[in-house]
Amino acid sequence: MKKLLTGNEAIARGAYEAGVRYAAAYPGTPSTEILENITQYEEIKAEWAANEKVALESSIGASIAGARAIASMKHVGLNVASDPLMSFAYTGVTGGLVIVTADEPGQHSSQTEQDNRHFAPFAKIPMLEPSDSQESKDMVKIALEISEEFDTPVLLRTTTRVCHSKSIVDCYDREEVPIIEYKKNKQKYITVPAFAKILRVKVEERIEKLKEYSNNTPLNFIEWNDKKIGVISSGMCFNYAKEVFGESASYLKLGFTYPLPDEMIKEFASQVDKIYIIEENDPIIEERVKMLGFDCHGVDTFPPYGELTPDIIRKSVEGSTKPSLEYDKSMVVPRPPTLCAGCPHRGFFYELRKIIAKKNAVVVGDIGCYTLGMAEPYDGIDFTINMGSAYPAAHGAQSVFNMLEDNKRRVIAMQGDSTFFHTGISGLLSTVFNKGNTINVVLDNRATAMTGHQDNPGTGYTAEKDPTISLDIETLVRACGINNVISVNPNDLEAMRNAFNWALAIEDEPSVIITRWPCALKKFTKEDREEFEGLFSDKYEVEEEVCIGCKRCTKTGCPAIEFKTDINKSYIDYNQCVGCSVCYQVCPTGAIRKVVK
Amino acid sequence: MTKSILLVGVGGQGTILASKLLTTGLMEAGYDVKMSEIHGMSQRGGSVSSQVRYGDKVESPVIEIGGADILVSFEKMEALRWLEYLKIGGKIVVNNFQIKPVSLLSGKGEYSDKILDELKDKADTIIVDAAEKARELGNERVMNVILLGSTVKLMNLQEIDWDKIIEENVKSQFVEINKRALQAGMDLV
Ligand SMILES: Cc1ncc(C[n+]2csc(CCOP(=O)(O)OP(=O)(O)O)c2C)c(N)n1
Ligand code: SF4
Ligand code: SF4
Numbered sequence: 001m002k003k004l005l006t007g008n009e010a011i012a013r014g015a016y017e018a019g020v021r022y023a024a025a026y027p028g029t030p031s032t033e034i035l036e037n038i039t040q041y042e043e044i045k046a047e048w049a050a051n052e053k054v055a056l057e058s059s060i061g062a063s064i065a066g067a068r069a070i071a072s073m074k075h076v077g078l079n080v081a082s083d084p085l086m087s088f089a090y091t092g093v094t095g096g097l098v099i100v101t102a103d104e105p106g107q108h109s110s111q112t113e114q115d116n117r118h119f120a121p122f123a124k125i126p127m128l129e130p131s132d133s134q135e136s137k138d139m140v141k142i143a144l145e146i147s148e149e150f151d152t153p154v155l156l157r158t159t160t161r162v163c164h165s166k167s168i169v170d171c172y173d174r175e176e177v178p179i180i181e182y183k184k185n186k187q188k189y190i191t192v193p194a195f196a197k198i199l200r201v202k203v204e205e206r207i208e209k210l211k212e213y214s215n216n217t218p219l220n221f222i223e224w225n226d227k228k229i230g231v232i233s234s235g236m237c238f239n240y241a242k243e244v245f246g247e248s249a250s251y252l253k254l255g256f257t258y259p260l261p262d263e264m265i266k267e268f269a270s271q272v273d274k275i276y277i278i279e280e281n282d283p284i285i286e287e288r289v290k291m292l293g294f295d296c297h298g299v300d301t302f303p304p305y306g307e308l309t310p311d312i313i314r315k316s317v318e319g320s321t322k323p324s325l326e327y328d329k330s331m332v333v334p335r336p337p338t339l340c341a342g343c344p345h346r347g348f349f350y351e352l353r354k355i356i357a358k359k360n361a362v363v364v365g366d367i368g369c370y371t372l373g374m375a376e377p378y379d380g381i382d383f384t385i386n387m388g389s390a391y392p393a394a395h396g397a398q399s400v401f402n403m404l405e406d407n408k409r410r411v412i413a414m415q416g417d418s419t420f421f422h423t424g425i426s427g428l429l430s431t432v433f434n435k436g437n438t439i440n441v442v443l444d445n446r447a448t449a450m451t452g453h454q455d456n457p458g459t460g461y462t463a464e465k466d467p468t469i470s471l472d473i474e475t476l477v478r479a480c481g482i483n484n485v486i487s488v489n490p491n492d493l494e495a496m497r498n499a500f501n502w503a504l505a506i507e508d509e510p511s512v513i514i515t516r517w518p519c520a521l522k523k524f525t526k527e528d529r530e531e532f533e534g535l536f537s538d539k540y541e542v543e544e545e546v547c548i549g550c551k552r553c554t555k556t557g558c559p560a561i562e563f564k565t566d567i568n569k570s571y572i573d574y575n576q577c578v579g580c581s582v583c584y585q586v587c588p589t590g591a592i593r594k595v596v597k
Numbered sequence: 598m599t600k601s602i603l604l605v606g607v608g609g610q611g612t613i614l615a616s617k618l619l620t621t622g623l624m625e626a627g628y629d630v631k632m633s634e635i636h637g638m639s640q641r642g643g644s645v646s647s648q649v650r651y652g653d654k655v656e657s658p659v660i661e662i663g664g665a666d667i668l669v670s671f672e673k674m675e676a677l678r679w680l681e682y683l684k685i686g687g688k689i690v691v692n693n694f695q696i697k698p699v700s701l702l703s704g705k706g707e708y709s710d711k712i713l714d715e716l717k718d719k720a721d722t723i724i725v726d727a728a729e730k731a732r733e734l735g736n737e738r739v740m741n742v743i744l745l746g747s748t749v750k751l752m753n754l755q756e757i758d759w760d761k762i763i764e765e766n767v768k769s770q771f772v773e774i775n776k777r778a779l780q781a782g783m784d785l786v
Contacts, residue, residue: 554703
């Protein structure tokens with residue numbers, strides 16, 4: 001049956017058709033929908049792991065126990081999972097294992113633009129790169145077969161445009177693959193040096209066999225047209241190249257990209273006059289082609305960063321994009337993402353700004369919706385590096401500030417609930433262990449919101465929406481050895497303010513403030529409705545005669561509030577307001593009132 | 598020949614459903630179809646786009662600068678933001694509807710009232726009062742399908758059985774209103 005699928009939907013479908021039984025992931029754009037889509041297939045046990053390392057490790061266990069498995073993550077997620085990756089590359093698999101790395105050329109929603117193709121030679125494992133949804137689906141199956149045949153985990157590398165573009169896919173039924181009978185095999189699966197040294201040699205032998213495979217697989221193919229120009233490309237770039245060059249160029253399309261097919265490259269390169277290597281980010285194919293002794297154009301022609309869309313390729317090769325209209329762009333104002341109306345992070349940032357001003361505090365951010373608190377009107381973050389880094393980075397900074405004479409400077413760190421479970425806890429433990437004195441905030445909005453409200457160990461539901469334990473953050477924090485813990489409703493500004501002052505008064509021990517209120521866009525669970533009374537059921541409005549135009553409410557940054565310059569009054573958009581009451585609390589004249597229904 | 602339709606708007610306006618209906622219809626009509634969406638932070642009020650391409654054989658799912666046959670904008674300012682993607686000689690369908698960017702909400706700066714003039718000055722522009730029509734139909738949210746109706750008409754795709762596509766892809770309680778919205782959109786242009 002033909003279906004129009006995104007690359008992510010197709011990968012999920014591929015896992016289903018290829019008999020995968022176990023799937024684990026941690027959310028991250030652009031990979032999230034892979035696991036979300038796998039949950040629709042009952043035959044596969046699909047799980048959100050606490051982080052990417054856990055996702056890969058549990059998939060490794062599933063493979064060793066004899067089942068086909070898939071672990072998916074965004075590019076930076078593979079950094080977190082790189083430790084198990086490197087060792088499992090030595091031991092190899094029992095049931096096939098595919099690791100999907102979804103890279104982000106263009107950094108649409110990522111902190112780095114790292115090129116994870118480097119992980120394949122680094123871990124010495126084979127890599128496949130699909131160009132569209134059909135290939136995304138097919139390559140999952142082929143990758144599993146390669147995994148079992150060559151006894152290796154396989155990297156399936158996609159990019160945002162492959163993940164989030166739709167194209168037509170032929171879908172088939174599932175092929176059941178039996179679970180391979182488990183046999184204890186210490187020499188293969190225990191990576192003590194004595195065994196690992198032997199495995200190490202096998203890895204090199206495996207690479208040699210894979211080189212041969214690469215030269216012969218139909219995943220790599222040549223399309224002969226005019227031979228004046230030869231394009232070597234992989235992934236989405238192949239489609240872009242065809243869009244720009246059409247039949248005026250010949251193509252070497254690479255679907256199996258590590259190890260590269262040297263013989264095929266030589267065959268192709270020796271028959272064309274001018275070679276363009278069209279690949280996003282790092283010149284990996286380019287360097288190989290040059291090493292094989294062929295002159296070619298890559299980073300000398302195309303930018304080595306950002307997405308390589310058809311217009312950029314066209315401009316690089318032809319000197320300009322297609323003709324387009326000239327017009328007055330000054331009327332166009334940017335639309336940066338903002339905290340939603342009713343976002344529970346708003347109260348926290350509103351009060352935080354005042355604390356920063358008063359106490360000259362340094363604030364360490366982390367990765368989640370709350371990163372948006374860096375912008376006006378909050379200006380609530382000094383630095384944000386990577387997921388899970390806030391508490392330890394704050395501890396390091398506070399340790400240095402403490403070395404200064406008469407230091408009064410305090411460091412406040414924040415993490416969301418999902419980030420806390422991801423790698424936050426270990427940072428907090430370390431702060432306690434090393435007698436730190438930072439103020440650590442957990443912004444518990446009952447969801448992994450930024451990536452689309454996935455469940456996490458605190459929400460009470462699994463990826464498959466089965467009720468499960470809801471880990472209590474306050475209990476966890478206490479168990480980590482934190483003696484000073486307070487939980488507040490962040491929409492209660494006075495309580496928020498008191499919590500900050502309480503924490504600032506604790507000068508020589510670490511403290512934790514937990515803000516607990518659900519994300520305004522979350523699909524509320526039964527438990528949410530029971531715990532949080534009157535959850536977003538009110539509306540607020542501005543009484544025009546009482547409003548003095550002081551703009552205080554606009555400092556909350558709520559997108560439902562508009563300041564009407566013509567009448568010098570604030571106005572609340574009824575449809576957008578979800579009644580969190582934060583603006584009501586900051587209004588000095590009582591002009592904002594609850595709508596009587 | 599590959600045709601390119603660029604749908605743009607603000608997160609939450611329903612561009613995703615519109616492009617889903619559009620691409621499904623095109624596929625069932627036998628076209629090769631590709632579609633690209635970037636929606637990382639779209640729920641947070643950002644600018645969103647769905648790029649739809651169809652023909653005998655489509656290569657890139659991404660539309661180039663100067664490559665769209667038609668630019669369908671669910672919001673006025675977004676039309677201008679994406680205008681460079683329109684082919685010279687291409688058409689604009691713009692919803693007569695504005696959503697202020699947050700930076701303008703606090704009263705610093707104005708939403709320009711010259712946007713429609715600029716659009717009309719530069720290209721063949723069809724202004725659609727989809728919001729008003731949607732309210733008439735009883736639900737402001739069907740604005741997206743009204744705009745889809747106008748697009749379908751302008752791209753000569755009325756032959757496709759859109760009613761069936763709506764029946765198969767929309768929750769049953771919303772099927773009727775969406776069918777009427779699609780027809781209304783066709784009638785508006
Ligand atoms: C290592 C890594 N994995 C995944 C991501 C993707 N990611 C960005 S924000 C986010 C969710 C954070 O959730 P939470 O901490 O609960 O904050 P919220 O968005 O709910 O405010 C994730 C998973 C990432 N940036 N880095
Ligand atoms: S999605 Fe939720 S957590 Fe994220 S900005 Fe919106 S309300 Fe806040
Ligand atoms: S109560 Fe005020 S701050 Fe809260 S959502 Fe409504 S307008 Fe925004």
